[in-house]
Amino acid sequence: MTKRACGFVVFRRIRGMIEYLLMQVSYGEHHWTPPKGHVDPDESDMETALRETKEEAGLSASDLNIFENVKHELNYHVNGKPKVVVYWLAELLDPEKPIRLSDEHQAFKWLSLEEACAVAKYQDMQNALKNFNDYILKNLSCICDANVGDHDKMKNNNYCVDYTNVSLYVEYA
Numbered sequence: 001m002t003k004r005a006c007g008f009v010v011f012r013r014i015r016g017m018i019e020y021l022l023m024q025v026s027y028g029e030h031h032w033t034p035p036k037g038h039v040d041p042d043e044s045d046m047e048t049a050l051r052e053t054k055e056e057a058g059l060s061a062s063d064l065n066i067f068e069n070v071k072h073e074l075n076y077h078v079n080g081k082p083k084v085v086v087y088w089l090a091e092l093l094d095p096e097k098p099i100r101l102s103d104e105h106q107a108f109k110w111l112s113l114e115e116a117c118a119v120a121k122y123q124d125m126q127n128a129l130k131n132f133n134d135y136i137l138k139n140l141s142c143i144c145d146a147n148v149g150d151h152d153k154m155k156n157n158n159y160c161v162d163y164t165n166v167s168l169y170v171e172y173a
């Protein structure tokens with residue numbers, strides 16, 4: 001029987017940067033993942049993602065802009081048994097909102113894409129983070145300190161802030 005878990009890759013836009021929320025479990029290998037957990041009987045995937053994110057990080061649906069059509073599925077084995085993990089992309093609306101951990105986690109970090117990939121360790125999780133990051137850069141209104149059209153610099157530095165704060169902006173189609 002395949003185990004199923006669901007959660008959110010939560011990002012925030014702060015000081016002109018995109019940062020991702022990763023949390024370190026307080027058991028086992030103390031690995032780092034976004035908020036997620038097992039799907040309970042009679043629970044939808046989205047209900048699980050919302051419940052686990054509330055329990056593990058203290059974030060409610062009203063704290064998030066959930067991109068329901070932007071998701072990524074991981075498939076791996078735990079103790080020889082298959083596991084599927086579904087993540088949706090979600091933006092934390094108030095980037096200063098405090099994270100409240102449960103006993104299941106011992107630490108959290110807001111990390112750049114590069115840092116998050118290093119901490120997440122697993123290749124499929126890194127791919128998910130990169131795909132979500134590409135979506136953000138292509139679909140959100142962004143600015144950078146480079147010339148308009150300087151895609152590479154913007155992508156490498158992960159610049160992305162609300163264009164209402166600045167005079168120069170680039171919109172990615």
Ligand SMILES: Nc1ncnc2c1ncn2[C@@H]1O[C@H](COP(=O)(O)OP(=O)(O)OP(=O)(O)OP(=O)(O)OC[C@H]2O[C@@H](n3cnc4c(N)ncnc43)[C@H](O)[C@@H]2O)[C@@H](O)[C@H]1O
Nearest residue numbers: 005027028029031033036037038074076078104122124125
């Ligand atoms: N070792 C342990 N000791 C005590 N209590 C434990 C425990 N493991 C689980 N629990 C209990 O189980 C509960 C977790 O329930 P939930 O909170 O509901 O479920 P989960 O996030 O899916 O759990 P888990 O941390 O096990 O999953 P993950 O796939 O990330 O991680 C599972 C394994 O897969 C590995 N893994 C994670 N991501 C991977 C990936 N992308 N590819 C390959 N392996 C990956 C991890 O390193 C890890 O070894 C906790 O409350 C805790 O009490």
